[in-house]
Amino acid sequence: MLDTLRGFTDRLLGRGSAAITVPVMDGVLKPNRALDNAEVVAELADIDDLAVADGVLWIAAGPALYRLDGGVPVEVRRFERPITALAAAPGGRLALALGGTQLLLLAPDGATAHTLAEAGGRALRCVNALAWDEAGRRWLLTEGSAEHAPERWCHDLMAHGASGRVCAWAPGGGAVQQLAAGLRHAFGVLPQAGGTVLVGESWAHRVLALGPNGTAPRVADLPGYPSRMAPAAGGGFWLSCFVCRTQLVEFVLREEAYRRRMVAEIDPRYWIAPALSSGHSFLEPLQGAGVKQMGVLKPWAPPRSYGLVVRVNAQGQVVSSLHSQVDGRHHGITAVAEHGGALFAASKGGGRLLRVRMTAEEQGAAR
Template identity: 45%
Template structure:
């Protein structure tokens, strides 16, 4: 009874779960043009995920292939699969774990050719991130049990909360579920002492242990995706889109949302996008329009590019941006390769390369416009 009254009160006043307020880009999230101005290392359609092998070579998932890149950005196909590759992770034995076609397949290394498609008796539906731990186990983000990977916007608009974090031991072929009921898990990373998982629809990071799932970073201004370790401790967190008040409002208007999904093509839904500005029929997203050929400075982001550097204490240190009107949006992966940060902009079909020395030296607060 109390919860029913509270929901009615929040809806009347626009508070609590009924609030449509979104965090602003300020402090460690203060906008800059570092992603927009970043050198382009490679450009090709279909790029999906990045991983760095034990010999320091960059690999990428693209379509049904796994690519190996040389230092100049040239690529070679090193493995092909029967379905699109959704996630990629490198093992210390030189092999890879690949998520494709509802299965996780081991390519190269001591487990070459092994695969599995279920954990704890449940099929792998939406594997979108993998990470190999220092102990040789595999962490798995299975984003949704109700929607496949390509239908992530359906899961958002349906208020999906069926994501799982899983752990698989290739040596024993044993697996366990670390967490379930997540609001679209889209990234997982362990550093030996803890396992972090991103919840895209809840806009937060969780720390997982055997007893609790504790939010350690809340109220992010966008939708978090994959996580990777950083030199000297801490992490890189990719955010594939920014939040808007319009979408927060639509998520609370159930009749409108259902009618929109039933009568319109998904590309035109009021939902986050990996890129925008290519079709005049896109939803305007409030004030996101041009006036006399100039994008309004207050335009909310239908798509956005954002990477956040987290310290070992999980506090945001600084961030890298491609702002509204930019090209390098839809950031789904950021990994360190030697002296560089390699960033995958799925919206632009590009891999960007930024010198770590420049980022860590300036803390990215001195480059604004």
């Protein structure tokens, strides 16, 4: 009863759950050019995910699987469908999701060792992240939606999707275990010590910690929609935010009638919604400072697309961030991974594999 009353007053007064405010990018989130100035390792259309094991960096781009060899991506194998998630384990084992609906486990020789097409009696629909849990000897996976494929993530956002889940799979050891369900687009998973599992909940703008004693937010109220994570040297983790929030999109998400008509009548490319890349058509929606003045797009304009990576320490505090601002090219960061003393980032919006040199502090212990 109290929750119902609180929800009504929030909607009436525009506060709480009905507020359209977004966190300000300041302090450790202050915009910079770290991603814009990053080294471009390779141009890879549809680059999506990264994985590291045994000193090897693996790259998924569309239906192709690459390995970084001598600083250059070398194609290892090509599949019939796009790779929507990728993970690596010691000993040369790989796990990948094809089209979001099928998991393949590859042996070191490249042979398919195991496959998975359903979990908990439900067919896989939107597998978007994978990770190897060494302590539990199992593969972890997130599924963003029970209704929408990975490439239709924006449809799930506009529908207020809350059918995401995270599962654990020990091949040959029995049924798949569902660790959490009813998540608002689960995207990104990272095992921690003590059996805790971190999960990105995109539409809730937070990272959850699923532990033996329950579930609690590890990072909350982010300025972007979180996605995949990677361990950071010295503790903590790197978190990619594949798109950012704006007040206009927050407003549209609360206008039911308008949003339904927009989804039904407008080409998805021109929705008032975040995107992995922008600036391709004059038909794209603009907000205020997003209008070019004398041919210049202000870097602080409200972002339709943006590049953002944050570093979180072991206590769950954001301690630094890397940006590609509104007028930059390296937007839509969907994955990050440390390798060879540098941070690699997959810019799906820009179709590029990036390499960012880490400072001595970043390579040392997390604060």
